[in-house]
Amino acid sequence: MVKNKLFWKIFTSYIALLCLGLTLTGYFVSKVINGYYLSPLTRTLESDIKTIILYILLTFAITLVIGFVIMKINTSPLSNITQIAQNFARGNFARKAEIASSDEMGDLANAINIMGTELQSKMQTILDDKNRLDAIMANMNDAIITTDLQERIILINNAAKTMFGISSVTLNKDYLWEKLRNEKLCNLVREIILSSTKIGDKTQATRTSEIEIPSPEKKLLQTHLSPIQIDKNTYGILLVFHDITELRKLENTRREFVANVSHELRTPLASIKGYVETLLENNALRHEDTQDFLRIIMKHSQRLDNLIKDILELSKLDSHDLKIELNTMDIHPCIDNIFSQYKEHCAGKNQSLALDIAQHIPMIETNEYLLRQLLTNLLDNAIKYSHKGGRIDLKVAPMNKSIQFEISDTGIGIPQEHIPRIFERFYRVDPARSREMGGTGLGLAIVKHIVHLHHGSIKVESTVNAGSKFIITIPLQQPKYIA
Numbered sequence: 299m300v301k302n303k304l305f306w307k308i309f310t311s312y313i314a315l316l317c318l319g320l321t322l323t324g325y326f327v328s329k330v331i332n333g334y335y336l337s338p339l340t341r342t343l344e345s346d347i348k349t350i351i352l353y354i355l356l357t358f359a360i361t362l363v364i365g366f367v368i369m370k371i372n373t374s375p376l377s378n379i380t381q382i383a384q385n386f387a388r389g390n391f392a393r394k395a396e397i398a399s400s401d402e403m404g405d406l407a408n409a410i411n412i413m414g415t416e417l418q419s420k421m422q423t424i425l426d427d428k429n430r431l432d433a434i435m436a437n438m439n440d441a442i443i444t445t446d447l448q449e450r451i452i453l454i455n456n457a458a459k460t461m462f463g464i465s466s467v468t469l470n471k472d473y474l475w476e477k478l479r480n481e482k483l484c485n486l487v488r489e490i491i492l493s494s495t496k497i498g499d500k501t502q503a504t505r506t507s508e509i510e511i512p513s514p515e516k517k518l519l520q521t522h523l524s525p526i527q528i529d530k531n532t533y534g535i536l537l538v539f540h541d542i543t544e545l546r547k548l549e550n551t552r553r554e555f556v557a558n559v560s561h562e563l564r565t566p567l568a569s570i571k572g573y574v575e576t577l578l579e580n581n582a583l584r585h586e587d588t589q590d591f592l593r594i595i596m597k598h599s600q601r602l603d604n605l606i607k608d609i610l611e612l613s614k615l616d617s618h619d620l621k622i623e624l625n626t627m628d629i630h631p632c633i634d635n636i637f638s639q640y641k642e643h644c645a646g647k648n649q650s651l652a653l654d655i656a657q658h659i660p661m662i663e664t665n666e667y668l669l670r671q672l673l674t675n676l677l678d679n680a681i682k683y684s685h686k687g688g689r690i691d692l693k694v695a696p697m698n699k700s701i702q703f704e705i706s707d708t709g710i711g712i713p714q715e716h717i718p719r720i721f722e723r724f725y726r727v728d729p730a731r732s733r734e735m736g737g738t739g740l741g742l743a744i745v746k747h748i749v750h751l752h753h754g755s756i757k758v759e760s761t762v763n764a765g766s767k768f769i770i771t772i773p774l775q776q777p778k779y780i781a
């Protein structure tokens with residue numbers, strides 16, 4: 299009964315209206331009949347019919363007005379609810395329907411309000427999810443693109459735009475091949491669309507490939523393509539690009555390094571083996587020859603020793619978790635010590651070494667062992683690549699918040715085209731000459747690592763047959779996290 303309150307309301311209003319209409323009709327008809335009894339002679343049929351029609355019209359008008367008012371009262375909450383529902387459809391959930399009665403209208407208003415709240419919270423969840431997804435996509439390093447089955451771009455993140463140099467995309471309109479212009483990639487996408495729509499099995503249609511892009515920057519990308527499927531129906535293709543340029547470079551460097559190490563080790567080992575075999579097979583060798591052979595063996599063993607020491611040093615400096623012990627020190631004693639050691643060495647080679655060090659050098663945060671290694675490697679080179687009678691200069695001076703070391707020589711110099719490569723492992727301008735001098739080609743690679751570990755910089759100036767200058771700048775203080 300409670301459930302059908304509105305029905306009973308309308309029903310009783312209708313009955314009340316009907317009764318009113320009948321009562322009024324009855325009242326007016328009785329009035330006409332009474333009039334007929336009171337003055338039968340004066341009455342005409344025509345005037346009676348007119349009076350009856352007038353009364354019927356009056357009754358009709360009264361019931362119409364009352365009916366209109368009743369219907370208006372009963373249906374006004376409905377138009378209010380309709381308006382609220384239209385607002386919900388437009389995404390405006392601020393207004394709620396008024397619950398003015400406890401009938402079906404009240405129930406409907408209540409249901410509409412509950413639906414609005416639910417809808418609002420669901421829309422908020424969808425919006426939050428979308429914002430979260432947008433944020434993830436925007437901050438991802440990997441480039442992501444999705445296309446529909448017609449190869450139109452339906453989603454692209456910032457990383458993809460930067461990676462492929464795409465300034466603007468009209469989603470759902472621009473085609474992938476228009477924006478990417480990479481034949482291999484577009485063919486792959488087409489293949490996947492074909493196979494995934496045929497097979498309907500996601501795992502089989504997924505593909506990983508490497509593609510090279512020439513612009514805006516030459517890059518090697520690992521590309522993962524997979525169909526977007528819901529209930530085995532394919533809706534589009536998801537493309538994920540991962541930049542592996544640096545990784546591949548590193549792999550190549552490592553491979554080259556291993557090949558170089560093997561080569562460098564094999565050369566002195568082959569010589570040692572050869573001379574030892576000769577010594578073993580020839581018992582009747584002259585004493586001087588035996589001495590010569592042993593000296594050569596010694597030289598190559600020394601080279602092997604140097605090589606292994608340098609490789610170990612480099613791999614130590616190269617390790618990511620290397621923690622260098624830093625001390626704040628006065629570098630005067632260290633420089634004086636190196637200078638006196640090398641002065642003798644130079645004198646033995648008929649070369650001169652001069653030191654120019656500022657009186658006041660601020661204390662510097664460094665590792666003495668590494669600093670020594672850096673300077674001795676550069677001084678070794680200056681001596682090694684200078685002729686007899688050459689001059690070597692070591693200059694140390696404070697500069698802003700750092701110290702500048704300058705090692706210059708009047709030696710053979712380095713051709714300009716070689717300068718960018720001399721810090722590479724095993725790189726030598728003249729490999730035969732360097733090897734002959736017992737060089738491993740790792741000295742400057744070690745120097746570069748030490749400078750980087752100190753957050754410093756290195757510069758080379760050189761003129762062939764005139765000399766070279768290595769300028770190193772090391773900050774007085776190191777960032778706290780490496781200590």
Ligand SMILES: Nc1ncnc2c1ncn2[C@@H]1O[C@H](COP(=O)(O)OP(=O)(O)OP(=O)(O)O)[C@@H](O)[C@H]1O
Pocket residue numbers: 608675679680682683707709710711712720725726727728732733736737738739740741742743766
């Ligand atoms: N002062 C210099 N003058 C001329 N050439 C130089 C000088 N310093 C370095 N080079 C060139 O750079 C190359 C690389 O130097 P690096 O110190 O790395 O190797 P190395 O001297 O050959 O061997 P080592 O590992 O024993 O130092 C050298 O082989 C040489 O050709």
Ligand SMILES: [Mg+2]
Pocket residue numbers: 675678679737739741742
């Ligand atoms: Mg060297």
